Amino acid sequence: MATKDEILAKLANAVVTYKEADAMAGVKEALEMGIPPVDIVTRGLSVGIRTVGERYGQGKVAIPFVMLAAKIMDKATKEALSKVPAxxxxxxxxxxxxxxxxxxxxxxxxxxxxxxxxxxxxxxxxxxxxxxxxxxxxxxxxxxxxxxxxxxxxxxxxxxxxxxxxxxxxxxxxxxxxxxxxxxxxxxxxxxxxxxxxxxxxxxxxxxxxxxxxxxxxxxxxx
Ligand code: B12
The missing domain is CATH 3.40.50.280 (Cobalamin-binding domain)
Structure with missing residues (x-):
């Protein structure tokens, strides 16, 4: 079974590689493992979007890909945070x-x-x-x-x-x-x-x- 750090790295990687399905599956897996939604966002998905940002700053990634990564991040973030119990x-x-x-x-x-x-x-x-x-x-x-x-x-x-x-x-x-x-x-x-x-x-x-x-x-x- 994957460790918490591995799942968080997987979430970051899903954003970096523009894989929405992986990001959504990663959020599900992380929640099932009991990782707090805030950690999923700040220690997983956010790490990914920052990496994309660095690459954009270095001229390695074009703006449409930053937009795509941002869209994936947004959707996965909403999913993670919607699971905070009422x-x-x-x-x-x-x-x-x-x-x-x-x-x-x-x-x-x-x-x-x-x-x-x-x-x-x-x-x-x-x-x-x-x-x-x-x-x-x-x-x-x-x-x-x-x-x-x-x-x-x-x-x-x-x-x-x-x-x-x-x-x-x-x-x-x-x-x-x-x-x-x-x-x-x-x-x-x-x-x-x-x-x-x-x-x-x-x-x-x-x-x-x-x-x-x-x-x-x-x-x-x-x-
Ligand atoms: C994603 C992104 C985009 C997306 C935005 C999607 C969206 N819906 O937000 C898109 C592709 C649309 C975009 C567009 C542009 N972008 Co842009 N973008 C980024 C990128 C890669 C990530 C920003 C981000 O979302 N970070 C993740 C979030 C979670 O972090 P955060 O905002 O800092 O928020 C955290 C904390 O700061 C804090 N926080 C945030 N707000 C608040 C408020 C309060 C009150 C508190 C207490 C805390 C708090 O909590 C948050 C969670 O922990 C950055 C690069 C980077 N490394 O930051 C460039 C960056 C910000 N973009 C940049 C630029 C230049 C642009 C464009 C002008 C590009 C263009 N040529 O068109 C346009 C902007 C047009 C405009 N008028 O705004 C530059 C800005 C340079 C500068 N220093 O001025 C950056 C730094 C990239 C770069 N290296 O050049 N971008």
């Missing part, structure tokens, strides 16, 4: 509005954050990709969100995270929300500080810890 969904810890910033169509990461946060007790409104700062704010106000999450994957869309933070501040709403930023283009803690966000993550597991910590701090302040 009874493991506690009362919402907080309400979050998330999306990928304006001008950026990369939404695999924000979709993962949305699914994992939902499965971990957050009520999440996922606005998808190419989301303008005004749309983030309008939705957050409409649903009474506690938290806004903005993802950016490209150097030229990173600035949108600052624009959103500045707009919140200008409208006197900055303190009302926990503002988290993330995504592959994220350069680190310095950027987080520069734009005045409450936290950042380039990995969903860390993002979840940061979010929970921010929520706990808010609760302490309001009690």
């Amino acid at each position: 009874d493991q969904m506690p009362k919402p810890l907080a309400t979050m509005v998330i999306g990928t910033v304006e001008g950026d169509i990369h939404d695999l990461g924000s979709n993962i954050v949305s699914a994992v946060f939902s499965a971990s007790g957050f009520k999440v409104y996922n606005l998808g990709h190419d989301v303008s700062p005004d749309t983030f704010i309008k939705k957050a106000e409409e649903v009474g969100a506690d938290m806004i999450g903005a993802s950016a994957l490209m150097t030229n869309t990173l600035q949108q995270q600052k624009i959103l933070g500045d707009k919140l501040a200008k409208q006197g709403l900055r303190e009302k929300y926990i503002y988290l930023v993330g995504g592959g283009a994220f350069p680190g803690a310095e950027w987080c500080e520069e734009i005045g966000a409450d936290g950042f993550a380039t990995d969903v597991t860390i993002g979840l810890e940061v979010a929970k910590k921010c929520v706990a701090e808010r609760k302490k302040q309001t009690n």
Whole structure:
């Protein structure tokens, strides 16, 4: 019988070799083995899409193949995360509005954050990709969100995270929300500080810890 590491490697390989059937079969096998859905996504499928990305960066893979790998990853991710049992969904810890910033169509990461946060007790409104700062704010106000999450994957869309933070501040709403930023283009803690966000993550597991910590701090302040 295959080990957990072997199954995770198989999942990554299915994305790298564009084999949807292998990815779906791998997810099934992994779930049957009791591998947590989040590990299937972050330690298996995500490793594969990052490898494809590296190859694209090196000019070894053309964009249609990146799209194909992304499609497979998306389908397999949805399948894995849909298996989180409903009874493991506690009362919402907080309400979050998330999306990928304006001008950026990369939404695999924000979709993962949305699914994992939902499965971990957050009520999440996922606005998808190419989301303008005004749309983030309008939705957050409409649903009474506690938290806004903005993802950016490209150097030229990173600035949108600052624009959103500045707009919140200008409208006197900055303190009302926990503002988290993330995504592959994220350069680190310095950027987080520069734009005045409450936290950042380039990995969903860390993002979840940061979010929970921010929520706990808010609760302490309001009690
Ligand atoms: C898949 C992919 C695509 C797919 C996107 C499919 C989709 N639906 O998302 C397609 C093929 C469509 C695509 C298109 C393009 N892409 Co592209 N793409 C990638 C690739 C290979 C992987 C990105 C990805 O999905 N990673 C996996 C996810 C899971 O990781 P993630 O987003 O970082 O998310 C995790 C964490 O960051 C965190 N997180 C994410 N968001 C948030 C938010 C919060 C609040 C928190 C707390 C945490 C968090 O949790 C997630 C899970 O752990 C990267 C290369 C790479 N290595 O990153 C290039 C890359 C991002 N793309 C790039 C480019 C240039 C483009 C195009 C402009 C190409 C073109 N010439 O058309 C277009 C974009 C057009 C546009 N306007 O947006 C460049 C960007 C370069 C740069 N530095 O600016 C990269 C880096 C490739 C490269 N090496 O050149 N791309």
